[in-house]
Amino acid sequence: MRDLPLLPGRRAFLRRLLFAGPDAGAAAAAPPPSPLVVVFLRGALDGLNAVVPFRDDDYRRLRPTLALPAPDPAAPAGRTTLRLDDDFSLHPALAPLLPHFREGRLAVVHAVGTGDRTRSHFEAQDLLEHGAAEGQVLSGGWLGRHLRARGGKAAAMQALAFGETIPESLRGAPSAGAVRSLEDVRLATRTGDEAGVVRALAALHGEGEDLLRRSGRETLALLRRVQEIRSDGAGDGADWPADDFGGRGD
Numbered sequence: 001m002r003d004l005p006l007l008p009g010r011r012a013f014l015r016r017l018l019f020a021g022p023d024a025g026a027a028a029a030a031p032p033p034s035p036l037v038v039v040f041l042r043g044a045l046d047g048l049n050a051v052v053p054f055r056d057d058d059y060r061r062l063r064p065t066l067a068l069p070a071p072d073p074a075a076p077a078g079r080t081t082l083r084l085d086d087d088f089s090l091h092p093a094l095a096p097l098l099p100h101f102r103e104g105r106l107a108v109v110h111a112v113g114t115g116d117r118t119r120s121h122f123e124a125q126d127l128l129e130h131g132a133a134e135g136q137v138l139s140g141g142w143l144g145r146h147l148r149a150r151g152g153k154a155a156a157m158q159a160l161a162f163g164e165t166i167p168e169s170l171r172g173a174p175s176a177g178a179v180r181s182l183e184d185v186r187l188a189t190r191t192g193d194e195a196g197v198v199r200a201l202a203a204l205h206g207e208g209e210d211l212l213r214r215s216g217r218e219t220l221a222l223l224r225r226v227q228e229i230r231s232d233g234a235g236d237g238a239d240w241p242a243d244d245f246g247g248r249g250d
Helices: 009-019 057-062 092-102 121-130 142-150 194-204 211-232
Strands: 159-162 176-179
Touching: 194 211
Parallel strands: 159 176
Antiparallel strands: none
């Protein structure tokens, strides 16, 4: 795979979700590997004004009204681009990224694109999420194929997307789910006996490999995992942004 008291637990949630499995106890003494967090900017990004090639004459010639000024140390904060090196600067709205760049934890990859010539925003998205070249047909998304290739003993839920549906990049994954918020993953029961309802549903979907039973077991596996993480209450002290994007993992 956008409240705030629960935000610090988001990274702990991802760590538990991706790497807690049947052998988790045996590996408890070793630090867990870092989870992979993928952020897809579906609204698109103006790369030339996010990372500005301020010394490029063509940039100013071809963008007479859109071009941003070169970095000026004497300008007030927020009124100038931020120098990255001798050729590029950062849009002032991206100032929180500058320390990560200076520490070597952030890299900018320039002039990267695809061979797509349709000018369709939607087709371009599909190409990126499928990890495919123009005209190439691949089964599932690039993350889904990666998870299938991992094989071995997988956790009950290998990947989780924060959104309305599973994104194309996760299509074909052995086990993946989509939620708008962790608070959405709970059973509403008239008696309040959520555990009893879970046991009854587990018995109902316990045997058989038809689509309904398999989907039921996957949903219950996700529910159990989220309940475990809620009860754990572990956090990492991260300073998550207090906005809609940062709150998607509440």
